[in-house]
Amino acid sequence: MLSPKTLLPLCCSLILLLVCSCDFLTDENFNTSQGLTDTFVTLNVNGSYAGSGDGGLAVITSTGDSITSLNVTRSDESIRIVDSLNNQYVGTIGFPISQIDASQALIPADTILATVDFSASGVDGSANSTVTITGAFSLISNNFASNEGSVDTRILFSGDWLETSTGTNAVIQATRSGGVRNLSDFY
Numbered sequence: 001m002l003s004p005k006t007l008l009p010l011c012c013s014l015i016l017l018l019v020c021s022c023d024f025l026t027d028e029n030f031n032t033s034q035g036l037t038d039t040f041v042t043l044n045v046n047g048s049y050a051g052s053g054d055g056g057l058a059v060i061t062s063t064g065d066s067i068t069s070l071n072v073t074r075s076d077e078s079i080r081i082v083d084s085l086n087n088q089y090v091g092t093i094g095f096p097i098s099q100i101d102a103s104q105a106l107i108p109a110d111t112i113l114a115t116v117d118f119s120a121s122g123v124d125g126s127a128n129s130t131v132t133i134t135g136a137f138s139l140i141s142n143n144f145a146s147n148e149g150s151v152d153t154r155i156l157f158s159g160d161w162l163e164t165s166t167g168t169n170a171v172i173q174a175t176r177s178g179g180v181r182n183l184s185d186f187y
Contacts, residue, residue, distance in 0.1 A: 041096050041113075041114045041185055042185065043114050043139055045072050046072055046073055047176050048071045048176060049069060049070045049072065049157045049174035049175060051067070052156075052173050053171065053173040056068055058070050058174040059161050059171070061169075062168065064126030066084075067083045067084050068084045070083055077092050077093060077094075078090070078091075079091050079092065079093040079118050083124075087123060087124050087126075087131075089121055089122030090122060091118060091133070094117045096114045096116040096137075097115060099115060100183075109141055109142060109143050109144050110140060111140065112138050112140055113140065113153065114138070115139070117135070117136050118134070118136065118137070118159075119132070119134045121133065127163050127168075129163035129165040129168075130164045130165060131161060133160070133161055135158050136158060138155065139154075139181070140153060140154050140156055149183060150181060150182045152179075152180050153179060155175065155178040156173075156174075157176075158171075158173055
């Protein structure tokens with residue numbers, strides 16, 4: 001019979017051996033700074049987005065004054081959006097997810113390469129209403145490319161704009177350059 005003095009160290013040693021031999025601790029696809037390297041990508045959404053809707057509007061059919069641009073600042077999982085009327089909306093943003101895989105040999109123009117979802121709220125002073133915004137930033141290819149090359153991109157800021165006090169729904173549509181990206185970053 002084992003004494004309690006030897007049984008406790010033996011049990012601890014067995015547990016340690018079991019934990020150290022598990023696959024999840026040595027999974028080569030896991031990267032603590034980015035999550036799963038097969039899925040998450042880097043997408044800088046910070047910057048100024050020009051309205052790409054009818055008449056150069058960024059927010060289409062809101063009840064307030066015309067909004068022609070949106071300035072975005074992301075810090076970790078927080079997002080701050082300032083419209084061209086200087087109204088501010090704050091909220092949360094997720095992590096960018098690749099929308100393509102290595103089996104795609106050719107990437108046509110207008111292919112969505114990655115997306116990241118967000119939600120924010122604030123007050124539109126000209127509409128005199130609290131606004132809730134939900135949507136996504138999508139990194140889109142501007143030109144045709146092979147999956148081993150690089151591609152010029154743009155970022156589409158799109159979503160829904162709900163003025164809660166009036167019940168008015170509007171559409172957000174704005175873009176900015178996404179720069180030249182190496183397609184291998186998305187696999």
